[in-house]
Amino acid sequence: MFGFISRFKTKANRSKLKDKNFEFLFQEDRSGEYVVFDTETTGLDPKKDEILSIGAVKIKDNKILTSQIFEVFLQNSKEISSKSIKIHGIRPFDLKDAKTTKEGIVEFLNFVGSRPLVGYYLEFDVSMVNKYTKEMLGITLPNKMIEVSEIYFDKTISMIPQGNIDLRFDTILKKCGIPNMGVHNAVNDAIMTAMIYLNLTFSKKK
Amino acid sequence: MSIQDQRKLIESIHPFELLSSTTMDNLMSKIDIAYYPNGTLLISPTISSIAFYIIIKGSVTEYIDDEVHNVYSAGDSFDADALIYGKTKAKFVVDEDLICYEVKKEDFLDLMQDKKVQSYFLQDFITRHQQLKEYDQQSDLSPFLISKVSDIFLHVACVVDADESIYGALKKQQELRAKVIIVKEVEGYSIVTDTNLRQRVLLGENDISKKIGSIASKGLITIDVNDFLFNALLLMTHNAIKRVVVLENERIVGVLEQLDLLSYFASHSHLVAVQIDKASTLSDLKLLDQDFKNLIITLRAKGVKVRYITKLIATLNFKVYKKVFEMCVEEELRDKCALIVMGSEGREDQTLRSDQDNALIIQNGIDTELFKAPMMKLNSHLLELGFPKCNGDVMVSNEFWRRNTSSYKELIEKWTYDMSDESVQNLSIFLDAKCVAGDCTLLDELVTYLHSSFHSRDDVLAHIAKAVLNFETPLSLFSGFVLEKEYNNRLDLKKGGIFALVHGVRTLCLQYEIKATNTIERIKELNNMGVIDKTFATELIESFDTLSSIRLKAMLEAKTIDEANYINPRNLEKNQRDLLKDSFKIINKFKKFMSFHFHLNMVV
Numbered sequence: 177m178f179g180f181i182s183r184f185k186t187k188a189n190r191s192k193l194k195d196k197n198f199e200f201l202f203q204e205d206r207s208g209e210y211v212v213f214d215t216e217t218t219g220l221d222p223k224k225d226e227i228l229s230i231g232a233v234k235i236k237d238n239k240i241l242t243s244q245i246f247e248v249f250l251q252n253s254k255e256i257s258s259k260s261i262k263i264h265g266i267r268p269f270d271l272k273d274a275k276t277t278k279e280g281i282v283e284f285l286n287f288v289g290s291r292p293l294v295g296y297y298l299e300f301d302v303s304m305v306n307k308y309t310k311e312m313l314g315i316t317l318p319n320k321m322i323e324v325s326e327i328y329f330d331k332t333i334s335m336i337p338q339g340n341i342d343l344r345f346d347t348i349l350k351k352c353g354i355p356n357m358g359v360h361n362a363v364n365d366a367i368m369t370a371m372i373y374l375n376l377t378f379s380k381k382k
Numbered sequence: 383m384s385i386q387d388q389r390k391l392i393e394s395i396h397p398f399e400l401l402s403s404t405t406m407d408n409l410m411s412k413i414d415i416a417y418y419p420n421g422t423l424l425i426s427p428t429i430s431s432i433a434f435y436i437i438i439k440g441s442v443t444e445y446i447d448d449e450v451h452n453v454y455s456a457g458d459s460f461d462a463d464a465l466i467y468g469k470t471k472a473k474f475v476v477d478e479d480l481i482c483y484e485v486k487k488e489d490f491l492d493l494m495q496d497k498k499v500q501s502y503f504l505q506d507f508i509t510r511h512q513q514l515k516e517y518d519q520q521s522d523l524s525p526f527l528i529s530k531v532s533d534i535f536l537h538v539a540c541v542v543d544a545d546e547s548i549y550g551a552l553k554k555q556q557e558l559r560a561k562v563i564i565v566k567e568v569e570g571y572s573i574v575t576d577t578n579l580r581q582r583v584l585l586g587e588n589d590i591s592k593k594i595g596s597i598a599s600k601g602l603i604t605i606d607v608n609d610f611l612f613n614a615l616l617l618m619t620h621n622a623i624k625r626v627v628v629l630e631n632e633r634i635v636g637v638l639e640q641l642d643l644l645s646y647f648a649s650h651s652h653l654v655a656v657q658i659d660k661a662s663t664l665s666d667l668k669l670l671d672q673d674f675k676n677l678i679i680t681l682r683a684k685g686v687k688v689r690y691i692t693k694l695i696a697t698l699n700f701k702v703y704k705k706v707f708e709m710c711v712e713e714e715l716r717d718k719c720a721l722i723v724m725g726s727e728g729r730e731d732q733t734l735r736s737d738q739d740n741a742l743i744i745q746n747g748i749d750t751e752l753f754k755a756p757m758m759k760l761n762s763h764l765l766e767l768g769f770p771k772c773n774g775d776v777m778v779s780n781e782f783w784r785r786n787t788s789s790y791k792e793l794i795e796k797w798t799y800d801m802s803d804e805s806v807q808n809l810s811i812f813l814d815a816k817c818v819a820g821d822c823t824l825l826d827e828l829v830t831y832l833h834s835s836f837h838s839r840d841d842v843l844a845h846i847a848k849a850v851l852n853f854e855t856p857l858s859l860f861s862g863f864v865l866e867k868e869y870n871n872r873l874d875l876k877k878g879g880i881f882a883l884v885h886g887v888r889t890l891c892l893q894y895e896i897k898a899t900n901t902i903e904r905i906k907e908l909n910n911m912g913v914i915d916k917t918f919a920t921e922l923i924e925s926f927d928t929l930s931s932i933r934l935k936a937m938l939e940a941k942t943i944d945e946a947n948y949i950n951p952r953n954l955e956k957n958q959r960d961l962l963k964d965s966f967k968i969i970n971k972f973k974k975f976m977s978f979h980f981h982l983n984m985v986v
């Protein structure tokens with residue numbers, strides 16, 4: 177039933193694709209890889225806010241392919257508020273070599289292909305990206321999505337039913353024994369999320 | 383920005399910081415992060431190594447023949463040998479979920495083209511150990527920059543009122559043995575130096591009944607007691623003066639002389655020696671106590687090898703012993719006996735004073751009772767000087783350790799057949815005996831007797847050597863080190879490593895009739911006699927030096943003697959930790975050697 181609905185949705189989405197060059201997004205994925213990604217944005221409202229940078233890294237089996245790190249900074253229409261600079265640490269100065277949103281998004285789509293996406297609070301990052309893809313290509317990201325906090329929740333709830341589970345990023349990091357790599361930026365967060373994912377899917381004891 | 387973070391992490395791991403920027407860029411584009419759950423077998427004789435691993439988090443244990451050979455944790459990397467030679471006899475097992483960087487085999491071999499990296503990975507133990515030590519010293523701050531004014535000896539300041547007569551002020555200066563007179567004015571201070579006196583009194587028209595204030599120079603140059611010595615030197619150089627007045631909370635606490643400042647940096651060991659010779663009372667000697675500690679701290683900070691520091695300290699301590707001996711024993715009795723120090727003092731391994739182990743050998747035919755009172759006095763003097771009491775009561779105040787030559791020979795006789803713990807312990811202590819005062823031929827005679835008594839007594843020797851295996855070397859499963867829970871996760875350096883080495887070497891020397899008492903000299907002698915080869919000897923010496931230097935650091939930081947042998951490896955720098963681990967490996971190798979040499983597995 178659900179399979180049917182999602183297939184239907186994908187089909188509807190695909191029919192809206194304006195640029196045939198991006199057909200590859202809908203092809204079946206045979207790489208066996210996953211893409212973990214994270215974005216830094218000007219704020220938390222996908223309608224108003226914009227993406228400042230995207231960081232992504234591929235996972236294959238038990239490996240995070242840091243040898244192929246993806247990182248892009250995007251130009252912005254508005255001035256970055258000083259409040260958000262404190263969070264993502266991206267100053268207007270850092271964006272001086274930034275790409276246009278179009279270039280950046282295209283590079284990102286090429287990096288991702290039709291691989292499944294993994295992330296923490298992925299819904300937000302995906303809707304941020306969708307905002308651009310809808311405009312450019314008429315579609316939303318068709319990839320399969322894996323939410324790490326959901327895996328974490330499922331694993332933890334079996335141990336403490338009815339418990340309140342703390343799903344904050346730093347808490348999950350700590351519980352999974354992942355070293356905090358310091359500064360929060362798109363690439364670092366993607367790498368840490370990837371480590372969480374590997375820990376949750378490979379670890380035997382949890 | 384973020385790729386930078388990854389890069390920084392790698393660069394913080396020796397020897398990767400040696401790589402050039404381009405090589406590093408190249409490397410970064412080839413590195414992946416891998417995750418391995420607990421229990422994964424990474425490399426074994428049948429699974430060949432496919433990558434070089436650098437641990438971010440977690441730990442891996444290396445087994446050779448099912449024995450723990452090494453443990454790797456965050457910041458460690460492995461295993462170059464397996465990659466270079468394409469095979470290994472070791473087994474690498476993840477024992478705590480592992481997150482690590484992986485450099486693929488081909489890329490690692492490419493990296494090895496870099497001479498510096500290559501030499502690091504291809505070195506044998508000794509060179510690698512020495513390289514690590516050097517690297518470690520580079521990071522030490524120069525003592526010159528970190529010593530403070532409060533660390534150094536300050537002269538008493540002679541402060542007088544401006545109304546005081548020149549004569550009165552000079553009297554006071556004489557009493558206090560001060561170099562200068564500081565004059566307290568209504569507001570602030572001024573100073574009278576020898577130059578002032580020469581120019582204004584001897585050559586000028588002032589006479590000594592005049593007020594001291596009239597000949598003083600204004601503008602006292604001062605420094606705060608918490609300021610750096612380096613600044614004091616700058617002040618002196620800048621103002622072309624030979625001394626500065628030291629203040630603490632705006633109050634004068636003393637005068638810092640240029641001569642002291644310079645000799646402080648020149649370690650002033652000769653000064654301590656001269657002062658011991660000059661000392662005429664016990665309190666003179668007592669004053670030197672702080673100097674000893676300063677001397678150790680300065681030398682250590684300068685990167686002087688611990689074995690040279692201990693040598694120097696031993697020499698100075700022997701001087702103290704000799705002095706105290708002369709204070710306590712009547713002149714006509716002095717050449718009728720020999721004062722010996724044993725244990726760590728006898729081995730000249732001692733840095734900070736641990737417990738005293740000493741004894742007296744009395745010439746045959748002399749009444750031993752004559753020495754009772756002087757030895758009691760000597761013991762109390764030593765205690766007062768801060769030589770801690772010996773828990774085992776191995777001191778001249780104990781009758782057991784105050785006998786004549788024939789009585790000692792009987793004791794040695796007993797040691798050759800009595801296998802009680804007490805006898806073995808006493809023998810071990812006596813083996814390190816070194817004569818410090820009196821007629822030293824008395825000790826030589828006993829040592830010769832000792833060696834001949836134990837000649838070809840391999841059974842007893844094996845029994846003595848067995849103690850080497852008493853304590854497990856703390857290199858094992860628990861994150862690289864076996865820590866003792868009750869001691870706050872710290873490990874015992876003495877039991878865990880130093881004891882086995884010292885005792886083993888000592889026993890070998892008894893067997894081969896080597897007279898040296900210093901552990902390093904003993905190892906060299908053993909090498910000369912062909913008991914151990916050159917490489918092994920050097921390995922043992924380097925390990926001993928590392929253990930002693932880490933122990934010295936712990937001792938300087940410890941508050942009590944009991945605490946001093948414990949260190950927490952987590953508090954050590956990564957390099958120190960590696961050095962320690964390497965040293966423990968050598969200790970294990972030495973234990974195996976001892977087991978084989980004395981057939982210890984057959985001794986019950």
